[in-house]
Amino acid sequence: MFLDIAIGIYVAAFLGRMIGFGPDAWFFIGAILITVLPDSDFLYHFLKRKGDRDRINDHSHRDYIHYPLIYLPLGTLIFYLFGGKEWAFLFFFCSFLHFVHDSIGIGWGIKWLYPFSTNNFGFFYLYSRKENTSPKRILFSISKEQMGYYVREYGDKDWFKNIYLKWHPIAIVEYTVFISSIIFLLFYIL
Numbered sequence: 001m002f003l004d005i006a007i008g009i010y011v012a013a014f015l016g017r018m019i020g021f022g023p024d025a026w027f028f029i030g031a032i033l034i035t036v037l038p039d040s041d042f043l044y045h046f047l048k049r050k051g052d053r054d055r056i057n058d059h060s061h062r063d064y065i066h067y068p069l070i071y072l073p074l075g076t077l078i079f080y081l082f083g084g085k086e087w088a089f090l091f092f093f094c095s096f097l098h099f100v101h102d103s104i105g106i107g108w109g110i111k112w113l114y115p116f117s118t119n120n121f122g123f124f125y126l127y128s129r130k131e132n133t134s135p136k137r138i139l140f141s142i143s144k145e146q147m148g149y150y151v152r153e154y155g156d157k158d159w160f161k162n163i164y165l166k167w168h169p170i171a172i173v174e175y176t177v178f179i180s181s182i183i184f185l186l187f188y189i190l
């Protein structure tokens with residue numbers, strides 16, 4: 001979430017440079033909203049199923065919007081039709097980087113190739129509740145059946161608390177980039 005907000009801010013500023021226009025406040029707000037948008041279903045589930053002991057990790061909420069092959073072209077087209085080139089680029093890059101972010105660390109990847117494959121794909125490193133047991137590999141391809149194993153081995157029902165309310169490396173990276181983006185934004189608009 002924190003990293004997503006930072007991604008939105010940097011993408012908006014970067015696009016302004018690349019395409020040669022001055023992003024206004026709406027462009028920055030839009031960028032942040034677009035970048036967190038794929039997780040809006042998570043908020044819904046989180047509020048609805050609060051306290052549900054079965055929700056072991058973050059991956060289960062990613063079944064509705066986290067399909068890049070469908071979401072990216074469709075959303076980019078819609079933003080192009082209603083907002084033009086700048087907003088289409090904004091939607092594409094913010095959403096794409098959200099999916100990349102989701103593929104490293106928490107949540108154990110997303111279904112990058114859906115509808116051609118229902119496997120979750122992740123990169124480099126997957127979060128584990130037990131320190132120093134995080135699986136590391138360049139590319140993870142996890143089938144639905146294997147996901148059960150990952151949930152048992154590495155799942156953490158208190159992942160939010162254990163990452164964001166403690167000095168977990170993932171949280172440190174996210175907070176650092178987040179704070180830097182806020183400072184960047186202040187300098188940008190002042």
Ligand SMILES: [Zn+2]
Nearest residue numbers: 038039098102
């Ligand atoms: Zn997500």
